[in-house]
Amino acid sequence: MPNWLLVSLTLSLSISLAADRVTLTGKVTDSSGKPLEDATVMIYRADVKKGYSTFCPICYVDCGKRAVTDAEGSFTIPKLDPDLRFELLVVHDGYRTKFVAKVDPSLGLAETAALVLRAPVDDPSRVVLGRVVDSNGRPLGDAVVVPREVATILEGRGPGLMLYNDLQALKQVAVTNAKGEFELALRPRTSGVLVEVEAPGMAPKVIAIPTGAERKTITVSDGAVIRGRLMDHGKPMAGAEVGLSPRHKGGFGQDLKINGDPYREIRISTQEDGSFVIPNVPAPVDGYIYGKMESIAALGATPLVECATKRDKGEVDVGDIQIQPGHYLRGKITLSDGAAIAEGMWVTIGAARGFDSETVLIGRDGGFEFTGLATGEYVIFTSVSGYEMPGDAMLMKTIDRDIDDVAIVLDPARRR
Numbered sequence: 001m002p003n004w005l006l007v008s009l010t011l012s013l014s015i016s017l018a019a020d021r022v023t024l025t026g027k028v029t030d031s032s033g034k035p036l037e038d039a040t041v042m043i044y045r046a047d048v049k050k051g052y053s054t055f056c057p058i059c060y061v062d063c064g065k066r067a068v069t070d071a072e073g074s075f076t077i078p079k080l081d082p083d084l085r086f087e088l089l090v091v092h093d094g095y096r097t098k099f100v101a102k103v104d105p106s107l108g109l110a111e112t113a114a115l116v117l118r119a120p121v122d123d124p125s126r127v128v129l130g131r132v133v134d135s136n137g138r139p140l141g142d143a144v145v146v147p148r149e150v151a152t153i154l155e156g157r158g159p160g161l162m163l164y165n166d167l168q169a170l171k172q173v174a175v176t177n178a179k180g181e182f183e184l185a186l187r188p189r190t191s192g193v194l195v196e197v198e199a200p201g202m203a204p205k206v207i208a209i210p211t212g213a214e215r216k217t218i219t220v221s222d223g224a225v226i227r228g229r230l231m232d233h234g235k236p237m238a239g240a241e242v243g244l245s246p247r248h249k250g251g252f253g254q255d256l257k258i259n260g261d262p263y264r265e266i267r268i269s270t271q272e273d274g275s276f277v278i279p280n281v282p283a284p285v286d287g288y289i290y291g292k293m294e295s296i297a298a299l300g301a302t303p304l305v306e307c308a309t310k311r312d313k314g315e316v317d318v319g320d321i322q323i324q325p326g327h328y329l330r331g332k333i334t335l336s337d338g339a340a341i342a343e344g345m346w347v348t349i350g351a352a353r354g355f356d357s358e359t360v361l362i363g364r365d366g367g368f369e370f371t372g373l374a375t376g377e378y379v380i381f382t383s384v385s386g387y388e389m390p391g392d393a394m395l396m397k398t399i400d401r402d403i404d405d406v407a408i409v410l411d412p413a414r415r416r
Contacts, residue, residue, distance in 0.1 A: 021079040022105040028073045028090070035073025036092065039115075042066040042175075043077065044144065045087040049104070052241040052269035052295065056279065060084065064142065064200050082106045089144070089175060094118055097173045121185040128184040128193050129215040132176050134202070135312070139180030140220065143199035146173050147184065148206065148262065149251050151191045181215070192256040196264075203280040203312075206263060208256040223280040224309035228318035229273070230291055232299055236274025237323060241295035243267050244278055245355040247286040247306070261285045265355035267292065283309035289318055290374075293351075293358035297372030301326035304353055304376075326372035327399050331406025333366040335387055341366055345384045347408075352377035352396075375400045380408070388413045 028036040043065045045057040057063075062084065067075035080086070088100040095115040121127050132143040174182040176199075184193065190211050197205040203223025209216045226244065230237040243265050250260020263282055270276045281287075287309075291302040300323045307318050329349065335341065347368045350357035353376065362368050362384070380395040382388075387410035389395070395408060 020082060022082045024077040024080060024086075024103070024105045026075055028069045028075070028092075035069070035071065037069055037071050037073065039069045039073070039075075039090060039092040040066055041069070041075050041077065042089045042091065042142065043080075043086050044089040044099070046081075046084045047087075049083060049085055051239055052267070054269045054271060054276075056266065056268065057087075058198065058200055059279065062086070080105050090115060091175050097175050099173070118185055123189065124212045125189045125191070126186045126211065127213075128186070128190075128195070128209050128211050129213070130182050130184075130195075130209060131215050131217050132180045132182070132197055132199060133217060133219055134199075135219060135221045137219075139176075139178070140199045140202070141176050141178045141180060143176040143180070143182075143197055143202075143220070144173060145176070145182050145184065146196050146198075147186075147193045148196055149194040150186065151193070151252070151256065186211075192252075194252045194258070194262065201280065203282045204263060205282070206258065206261075208252045208258055210256060221283075221312045223312060224283040224314045224316060226278045226281050226289065226307060226309070226316045226318065227276065228289065228305075229275045229320050230270045230296075230302070230323070231274055231320045232296075232323040236270075236272070237291075237296070237299075238270055238272045238274060240270050241267055241292040242270060242276050242278075242289060242321075243292050243354065243356055244281065244287055244289050244307075247288055247353075261287075281309050283312055283314060285309050288354045289321065290351075290354055290356055291321065291323060293349075293356050293372060296323055297326070297358060297370070299323050299372065301372045301374035303374060304351075324374070326374055327402050328369060328371045329373060329397070329399060329403045329406060330367070330369045331403075331408060333362055333368065333382060333384070333408045333410060335384075336409050336411045340364070341384060345382070347380065347382045349373070349378050349380050352379060373399050380406070382408065382410060384410055386413055387411065 028039040046060040090098045202220040245265040246261035248260035288304040348359040
């Protein structure tokens with residue numbers, strides 16, 4: 001038997017007719033089919049199947065519901081909202097935590113995941129120990145800890161900086177126990193890790209933690225609340241999506257000092273009266289609020305509205321955000337070798353400030369169009385299989401008017 005043991009999680013999703021709720025049932029086994037007892041299956045995030053969510057992903061009532069597998073490896077999570085799809089966390093002592101994304105209990109389909117046995121690590125430079133508590137010092141269980149960046153120690157060359165991609169980060173995710181404690185065991189020799197801590201009902205916390213045998217205490221807080229209203233020609237805009245991102249994006253250096261505010265974008269939907277409320281926002285942080293391009297492009301665009309959270313439990317009202325006429329950008333993509341562009345290829349435009357972006361299909365003739373663009377700086381990049389921008393560059397563009405003549409020529413991708 002190899003020292004990495006696969007554990008399969010089979011989710012059989014069945015429909016409950018009681019009160020229009022659905023039930024999630026499943027079974028956890030090891031690779032030989034032997035049931036795995038005492039594994040915890042927890043609903044971590046939720047999202048609506050249609051439209052945009054009016055709640056943060058971990059703010060739904062169903063989030064935090066869990067079940068522990070019995071002697072047969074079986075579990076049941078009843079009374080789930082049939083209008084939602086879920087992201088599950090599967091946890092078992094000695095194994096790497098596993099996400100199972102886009103679980104829709106109402107479909108009645110089978111899902112499969114695998115947990116990998118976590119090999120013991122004796123080298124302190126490959127271990128991060130932590131404890132998550134609230135502002136009163138109480139331990140917080142079920143907080144999710146994900147590495148964002150890792151300061152590696154390059155053999156013979158001293159410290160360096162390595163950025164985890166999403167897959168690697170998911171492999172290293174940890175969940176705190178009832179004492180608020182967690183452990184991250186890393187493969188490379190590491191001087192420290194930039195982690196994001198997400199606890200239910202709390203603001204996310206990004207912090208750099210050194211490796212070693214000492215357990216680091218991380219205090220998370222409620223955060224601040226940001227509210228406002230999205231308006232279209234003086235009328236409330238319902239069902240649109242609003243984004244919030246930090247003004248000063250950052251990371252951390254080899255000295256483990258954080259630069260800027262390395263938080264992710266928060267998205268929320270507007271209510272029937274156009275209002276929105278974003279809870280648990282980190283403080284103090286300077287940020288931008290804006291109507292998401294893909295949500296309001298047909299109507300126009302919003303300016304970037306500056307906002308700043310000052311203190312924990314504070315409230316910030318940004319008032320009415322008006323949708324204004326936007327610009328369009330049209331162009332054509334060609335391939336330098338004269339080949340035709342395959343169907344299903346994409347081009348994306350992203351605002352230089354904030355995290356906002358929009359993606360559209362490229363036509364068979366190479367044509368594309370973006371609408372509802374606010375005045376500002378943008379980057380344009382493509383997703384055409386087998387081709388790339390010359391020198392891996394992205395096209396930078398200032399948009400302050402309608403543009404009809406953007407020409408992009410892609411070269412065959414180089415072998416790496």
